[in-house]
Every structure is written in C-alpha cells, then in structure tokens.
Amino acid sequence: MPGPGVELIGEEEIAEVMQVLTSRSLSRYGSADDPDFGAKVRHVEVEIASLAGVRYALGLSGGGSGGLWISLLGLGIGPGDEVIVPGFTFVASISAIVYARATPVLAEVDDSFNLDPADVEARITPRTRAIIVVHMLGAPARLDELKDVADRHGIPIIEDCAQAFGATYQGQGVGGIGATGVYSFNEYKTITCGDGGMIVTDDEDLYGRLFAIHDQGHAPNRLGSKYAERPFLGMNFRMTELSGAVLLAQVRKLDLIRTHLRANKKIVKTMIADLPGLGFRTVVDPEGDLATHLVVTFPSAEVARNVATELGSITLDASGWHVYSNMEHLLQRRTVSGKGCPFDCSCYGTGEADYYRGMLPLTDALLARSLSIGIGVFDANLAPFGLRMSDDEAAARRVAERFCEVATPYLAG
Numbered sequence: 390m391p392g393p394g395v396e397l398i399g400e401e402e403i404a405e406v407m408q409v410l411t412s413r414s415l416s417r418y419g420s421a422d423d424p425d426f427g428a429k430v431r432h433v434e435v436e437i438a439s440l441a442g443v444r445y446a447l448g449l450s451g452g453g454s455g456g457l458w459i460s461l462l463g464l465g466i467g468p469g470d471e472v473i474v475p476g477f478t479f480v481a482s483i484s485a486i487v488y489a490r491a492t493p494v495l496a497e498v499d500d501s502f503n504l505d506p507a508d509v510e511a512r513i514t515p516r517t518r519a520i521i522v523v524h525m526l527g528a529p530a531r532l533d534e535l536k537d538v539a540d541r542h543g544i545p546i547i548e549d550c551a552q553a554f555g556a557t558y559q560g561q562g563v564g565g566i567g568a569t570g571v572y573s574f575n576e577y578k579t580i581t582c583g584d585g586g587m588i589v590t591d592d593e594d595l596y597g598r599l600f601a602i603h604d605q606g607h608a609p610n611r612l613g614s615k616y617a618e619r620p621f622l623g624m625n626f627r628m629t630e631l632s633g634a635v636l637l638a639q640v641r642k643l644d645l646i647r648t649h650l651r652a653n654k655k656i657v658k659t660m661i662a663d664l665p666g667l668g669f670r671t672v673v674d675p676e677g678d679l680a681t682h683l684v685v686t687f688p689s690a691e692v693a694r695n696v697a698t699e700l701g702s703i704t705l706d707a708s709g710w711h712v713y714s715n716m717e718h719l720l721q722r723r724t725v726s727g728k729g730c731p732f733d734c735s736c737y738g739t740g741e742a743d744y745y746r747g748m749l750p751l752t753d754a755l756l757a758r759s760l761s762i763g764i765g766v767f768d769a770n771l772a773p774f775g776l777r778m779s780d781d782e783a784a785a786r787r788v789a790e791r792f793c794e795v796a797t798p799y800l801a802g
Contacts, residue, residue: 393646393681393765393778394580394639401641405429405634415630417448418611429633431610434587436640437572440555441565443591447599448628448636453551453573455603455626456586457485460547460569461519463598466491468730470518475504476713476749477705477756478523482549483719490730491518492742495713497751500671502684502705502759503530505751510538520546524553524563525711526761526771527679528672532558532566547571551586554579555643557677564589569599574632577768579646579679580639582632603627646778650680650765653776653785657683657762660789666692666800670759682772683762690757692799697760699795702774706756709770714746714753762792 405427409415412425419426430448438446449455466472470491474482477498486493494512499505502525509520520539522530539546546567550556554572556563564570570589574582590596600609603626606619661667670684684705687693693704710716722732722742732742747753763775776788 391577391767392575392579392581393650394574394578394642395576396778397639397642397646398635401638402635405638406631409630409634417627417630417633419630427630427634429630429637430628431633433633433637433640436637437587438589440640440643441562441570441589443565443570443589445590445593445596447588447596447603448633449586449588449603449626450584450628450632451626452481452575452584452586453549453571454481454485454586456569456571456573456588457482457521457547457549458488459599459602459626460571460588461485461489461491462602463595464519464545464547464568466518468734468736469516471514471516472519472521473504473509473512473517474521475523475525476752477502477525477711478521478549479551480710480716480719481551482521482523483713483716486521487724487731490734492516492731492734493719495744495749497749498525498755499531499751500755501528501531501673502526502670502755503528503673504535506531506534506538508751509535510542513538513542513544517542517544519568520544521549522546522567523549523551524556526670526684527553527556527681527766528670529553529556529558529563529674529677531673532563536566551578552681553679555647556679558674559677563677565591568592568595574636574639577766579681579765580636580643582635582639585628585632585636587628646765647679649778651678653780653782654678654680654683654764656782656785657764657776657789657792660786661685661792661796664793664796664800667796681763681765683764683775684759685762686755686759688758688800690754693758693760695799696796697774700760700774700792702760702772703770704757705759705761705771706753708756711771712752712756713744713749720744720746762788 551573763772
C-alpha cells in the first residue's frame, strides 16, 4: 500500500461507487433528467478546482502523463519548440514533451530539489515555449522566482503536481499558479482512484481547448448544439464515474492526510536534527509542505550510500526513472516510431538533442549524497525506508531512532 490514500479506502469510497453502479450511469455524461445520476466526475472537478483556487478542472483517465501531454497541446506546443524540465522528476514529465514532439531541455535542481530558477533562465532560447515546474517529493518549487523568469520571457508554466497534490504555496494549492496544473491519482499519490489524473486552470479559453482535446473536440461538458462545429479533432481521455466516485470520497480525506503526515514528519525531523553533519532539503514554503517525504543530505556520497544500504534504502541518484541519468530510453532517444520530431526534426533546424550521464553535475552531486525518509509514501524507487499513513507517533519515533542508530557512526567518522 504505497500512498496515503490507498490505506484510507473504506466505507465512504464503497458508498460512492455503489451509488454509481446502482444508477447504471458509468459515463460522466449521465442524463440530467435521471435523479439517480450522481455526476461524480463533475463534483470532484469542482472540489479540486476550489482547492487549487481556480475556476476549472478536468478529470482524465490518462493520469498525470496524459494531463501533461494535453496541457502542452492545449498551449500550442509542438515540433520545433523547446520545453524546460528538471532532470530530477518522473520520466512522464519528459515523455509528455517528447510525444508533443517538442524538445525536452533538462535543467538543474537546487537545494529545494526542484528547478533552479537561475539555471532555467540560462537555458531559455528563442525556441523555449514552456517550463514544466515539478513539485518533487511533496514540497513546492520556488514558484515566485520561476514565475518571474517565465513572465519576463513570456513563457507559460505548467505545474507538475503529481507528487504534491495537497501541497500549497503561499496559501494557494499547487497547480493553481501556472497556466495549468496537473495531478496524478495512481496508487503512489496523495489520494487515488487507481489511476487517472486532472488538469486545473483559471484560463477559460485554455480550458475549452483542453476539454476538446480530451473529448473528441467537444465543447466543455458537451453543451451547445450536438452538431456544433468542433474547433479541432480530439481524443478520448474522459474520466469515468467509477473513478470519479472513488476520488470524490478520497479528496474529502485530504485534511486528515496532511495533518497526520505533518505530525509524523515533525517527530522524525526533530529527533534526527542534531546529528552532526546531517542536512535537510530546503523547503521554500514550510507551511505548504505536504510532508510525504523527509529528504536528508549527508557530507558525502559515500556516507549517504553506506547509511542507505544499512537502512535498506537508496540514495536519490538511484531512484530509477526519477533521475534523467537512469532513463536509458531518453539517453538513447528512443520513441515508438523511431522517426520524426523531436529527435529527427531537421526541418526545424533544431539540431540534435543530446542527453548523457553527467550533463547536470549539480543535480547529480546533490542526489548522490541524499536520501528520502518516506513519511506517507512507500515507494521502492524513492523511499524504501520510512513510515506509512497508518503508522502512529510510536512508529515515527522508532523510525527516527533507527535512523540515528545507523547514521551516527558514519557521521561521527
């Protein structure tokens, strides 16, 4: 049970799903004349838009990956364009750019473990069309600085909030600050409906484009004439009422999740804070931290590896497809067709994109001497050591004690 929401599945989710099954209306487009139709997708969209502080939300069957891809397309991004993205993310952030046929431009992260605003600005070119800001490991990125860079260059921000649904930045839900925000609801995330995702935006015109992409070119909620002219061809990424039902019950447990995780994180951090030489990730908005992870840094990569090994954990540079250097399909520029943009795109004069281990030395060095103690997410590729949602204060103390027991000899040496 890797994410907080999974462990909280109970009678509320069962009741919402049973209502859908009883109504026999499994599509988001149930009849308005049917008193049994619950409009679960529409209701959860309204709740999540409110959490983000924006007017529009769009439920998806395609997860966070689909949300990023649809966001890029909705912003008109395609062949010949560049999109800046951190080298520490999940591969989906990069894959979405590739399948929009734009070129990923990898950038460094800083001590927040999110995009470094200065490095982002240094990588902007006349071809830059968007910046994907990823809120990694439950904590918001430096949105003020990143938005300042983006605004000065007239470039939209897409917030990838897959690992941070429920985090806030200066009191506003992450996802609501950029042109779009994208959430994921798979089993590793804050709340879950098995899979699926959501896009939020405050831009009415952009929302119309996003909706049309996700539903065969239709206007939002298919309002208007059945034979109205479609703006363009779309696809089908519609969320079903069954997913919406589970998600509706889950989102109402968000405050419980945040309160519990923040309490456990505080216990662990307080108990290990005085270890000599141990550092912590910079959290740019401590009040907005979701608290799913407690990221610690060590004086050297060797110390970090030794501690991680003895704990049965991993350093963050070994966290699979969360690190660019472990994405062999990216390094080898492999796509399903093997041809066309972005990697075979000479008609746009973009040259060859080159990805290789060591291209982000600051990110590489930081991740090599860091590990995450899971507070509410158990993920073998990120935080094999730590706590789950069901763990209480006593368990948090045991985790902190075990960390101190293992780390102290290495740090003292």
